[in-house]
Amino acid sequence: GNSVTQMEGPVTLSEEAFLTINCTYTATGYPSLFWYVQYPGEGLQLLLKATKADDKGSNKGFEATYRKETTSFHLEKGSVQVSDSAVYFCALRRNFGNEKLTFGTGTRLTIIP
């Protein structure tokens, strides 16, 4: 079946540090890949997505590249801010029919000033 594995959290970084949150996946076929962010007390927001191999999704300074050869979709940001503190979920959805989103377990990120 489909599965998403994220790096264990929590992750604590200083402001302006470089961020990487690892995500690898298992799926048959060619899924679309997503990063969602959940700020404290809120629902999920789509941060970025990529629908095919070698696509790069980007938004708000965050980037992730769909790597089919390593089945990975790692999230990166060059300089994090305190406002980036949130829980980040990697997810996939296979590209046919009414497939549901499969989420990773989430990574809690805390940025300290």
Added chain:
Amino acid sequence: DTEVTQTPKHLVMGMTNKKSLKCEQHMGHRAMYWYKQKAKKPPELMFVYSYEKLSINESVPSRFSPECPNSSLLNLHLHALQPEDSALYLCASSQEEGWGYEQYFGPGTRLTVT
């Protein structure tokens, strides 16, 4: 407007109570979803409605009863819940149900069952 609204924001109910959660969107989306999220866990899909008809029920206990009275509104009726049902209940919507359509999430209702 890409907003999904949910009411109430918080709900505390006893195990014998009946209550309802409400979700609304005005984006013209034809697919709507209920998810359950336990603390420090990812969301789990419960139900999907497509064009006001139930499309997916992820083997959810009958004490949860969804309803889609029109294309903008999704309810979740709760009855005889257990303490382990305490969670954040998220609603989402998308233009259609298929894989190519982005899901927009509401802020959730935090439910506590006492």
